[in-house]
Amino acid sequence: MTIKVAILGFGTVGEGVWETLHTHHEYIQKKLSTPIEITSILVKDSNKKRNLPDSVQVTTDIEEVFQQPVDVVLEAIVGKQPAYQYVTRAIEHGAHVITANKEMFAHYGPHLLELAKEHNVWIGYEATTAGGTPVIRTIDQMLQVNQIKSIQGIVNGTSNYILTQMTKHQNSFEDALLAAQQKGYAEADPSNDVDGYDAFYKAMILSQLAYQDQPNWDEVYLEGIRTISSQDIDKATIQGQKWKHVATIELRHGAPRASIQPMQLNEDHPLYNIDGVENALSIQTDLLGSITLSGPGAGKLPTASAMIEDLLYVFQKERQQEAQYV
């Protein structure tokens, strides 16, 4: 049997997935004991020049993707729609879904997880939160008995880079943002990052995972980093503190609550030393106490890594289940 893969979106992440499936081809095949075949790649603009062999089917029509057998769809499109419609289509087709799309998954994750259960397929979403750093699977599978009391995270690398530049190099917000844009960490329109929306989506995904529920979105306090001035940074430095953009998710009176806002952290806070584009989550649990996971929060290969780890996981799990029924 060959595992048939469709890639939806061929930008930074989609291309990283394609490349990694090739550079790590032999290793993946050995791990799964079966070859992988990329059957098609879905894009928006068919006229764009792509670094792809002619033999690969590149299409703008989702129906063409499903005109052939597809075992798993790797989705790396931007925004809620049509990504939601496409992954719904994939699940109904009987394909597993692995997504990097945090905006889509924050909005529709609960429904998609239900739909996947009905269709006996699996959804991997490790890449939506903290890039390649394996926070989702750690919470999902390694903290099953532990009750999660709260999660605090630096989950937006661009904001963290800007605050780090302002702290370490006394840059103004504008200069630090420009440096982030020049390094490719920030988009030309940086509002998704600096106004906190990206961190908000990730916080909602974490809440769904940790508490099987999300807070009412209207009740989540959301503040980005534009309000932090050089004077604020200097004052914090004098007090031995650092400004960090922190997403907090916790259970209060049995219901999940969240806030996403700049906070002054003391030196002994687990997130104090998370600098630059790095991401980290500090998880408070009842049995284990506090654990902190840190690592790359974005980028072509870290994000592709998370998606392909999900891919290996789902097919290995499928094999184990099949073996049980033999």
Ligand SMILES: NC(=O)c1ccc[n+]([C@@H]2O[C@H](COP(=O)([O-])OP(=O)(O)OC[C@H]3O[C@@H](n4cnc5c(N)ncnc54)[C@H](OP(=O)(O)O)[C@@H]3O)[C@@H](O)[C@H]2O)c1
């Ligand atoms: N970049 C990262 O480091 C990172 C990290 C974690 C998660 N993510 C998430 O991963 C997703 C992809 O990010 P990216 O950085 O790879 O974005 P990107 O470079 O802008 O690429 C987006 C891709 O999606 C395709 N696309 C857009 N609208 C489409 C439509 N209506 N139908 C079909 N294809 C469509 C685009 O097609 P064209 O090529 O034809 O324009 C492009 O190939 C996003 O949801 C993002 O939040 C990104």
